[in-house]
Amino acid sequence: MPLDAYTDLADDALLAQYSKGDAAAARALTARLTPRVFGHAVRVLGDRAEAEDVAQDAMMRLWKVAPDWRMGEAKVSTWLYRVTANLCTDRLRRKRGVGLDEVDEPHDPSPSVTDQLQTRERMDALQAGLQTLPERQRQAVILRHIEGLANPEIAEILEISTEAVESLTARGKRALAQALAPAREKLGYEDDSI
Amino acid sequence: MTASDKDTVDLDMNALDALFAQATNDVGAQPSEAFMTRVVTDALAQQPMPQIVQPSLWAQITAMVGGWQGMGGLVAATCAGFWIGVNPPEGLPTQFETFLGSETSISLLEDGIEDTGMFGFGWDMEEG
Numbered sequence: 001m002p003l004d005a006y007t008d009l010a011d012d013a014l015l016a017q018y019s020k021g022d023a024a025a026a027r028a029l030t031a032r033l034t035p036r037v038f039g040h041a042v043r044v045l046g047d048r049a050e051a052e053d054v055a056q057d058a059m060m061r062l063w064k065v066a067p068d069w070r071m072g073e074a075k076v077s078t079w080l081y082r083v084t085a086n087l088c089t090d091r092l093r094r095k096r097g098v099g100l101d102e103v104d105e106p107h108d109p110s111p112s113v114t115d116q117l118q119t120r121e122r123m124d125a126l127q128a129g130l131q132t133l134p135e136r137q138r139q140a141v142i143l144r145h146i147e148g149l150a151n152p153e154i155a156e157i158l159e160i161s162t163e164a165v166e167s168l169t170a171r172g173k174r175a176l177a178q179a180l181a182p183a184r185e186k187l188g189y190e191d192d193s194i
Numbered sequence: 195m196t197a198s199d200k201d202t203v204d205l206d207m208n209a210l211d212a213l214f215a216q217a218t219n220d221v222g223a224q225p226s227e228a229f230m231t232r233v234v235t236d237a238l239a240q241q242p243m244p245q246i247v248q249p250s251l252w253a254q255i256t257a258m259v260g261g262w263q264g265m266g267g268l269v270a271a272t273c274a275g276f277w278i279g280v281n282p283p284e285g286l287p288t289q290f291e292t293f294l295g296s297e298t299s300i301s302l303l304e305d306g307i308e309d310t311g312m313f314g315f316g317w318d319m320e321e322g
Binding site for chain 2: 018019020022023026027029030034035038039042043052055056059060063064066120122123126145146147148173174176177178180181183184187189
């Protein structure tokens with residue numbers, strides 16, 4: 001199958017191709033899903049190395065479940081986000097007691113140039129702010145406002161009701177605005193101009 | 195407004211939304227190439243082998259005689275042979291007649307013994 005054909009295939013169709021031994025489908029799924037899984041993990045955990053472990057584990061579970069995947073029953077990305085969210089929760093539970101100062105902040109792998117410094121500072125501040133939120137609130141805020149998922153899908157991922165998601169994201173956003181208040185000036189938001 | 199007053203004011207929700215939008219495209223949250231390669235390696239290692247379908251016995255036999263065309267010819271030839279056997283055309287010796295030919299020669303030999311009295315064994319004895 002030509003590579004272009006994979007961009008039009010749904011995740012579960014790609015997974016079926018993968019199960020038939022199609023190596024290009026393995027690459028296409030990796031390129032499509034790994035950045036999302038890793039992005040979620042790094043924002044929740046605040047540590048690239050740990051996020052890599054979680055993302056690799058989640059993807060490994062996907063490869064293992066692929067031959068038994070039932071087409072059209074569940075959304076692959078939702079399933080994968082749920083696995084990632086649970087793996088992150090497990091990690092955070094194990095890490096409980098570690099202070100925020102000890103949690104690594106994600107950093108840009110490429111060296112920052114001067115005009116990107118503020119963006120980097122903003123991202124680091126956001127990450128630090130996210131780390132102050134309770135774990136469920138953090139997951140909900142990241143999924144809703146950064147990953148851009150709809151509330152019903154987040155409800156499925158976190159295995160809670162849609163109303164609970166709305167409540168979590170609203171409270172999470174307010175708490176985050178509060179947590180970032182001391183950094184307003186530093187982030188260039190002192191006059192609320194963006 | 196003093197610096198301490200500013201600290202107590204929450205970040206504006208619009209500013210927060212802008213921050214989220216920046217975070218969505220943040221390259222810092224992208225996986226490294228080395229990590230992506232590791233995931234692909236895992237995927238290929240876990241991937242089921244392409245299944246080789248073993249053809250059925252019938253399919254193997256059909257292929258041996260040249261596919262369905264060969265099989266069709268074989269069936270036609272079998273039917274024709276069977277029909278010729280059941281209802282042979284005029285002038286074609288029947289299978290029974292062919293066998294009778296050899297049986298006749300045996301019969302002639304037996305008749306010869308009776309009619310002529312010449313039998314190899316007995317002649318040999320007389321010679322001696």
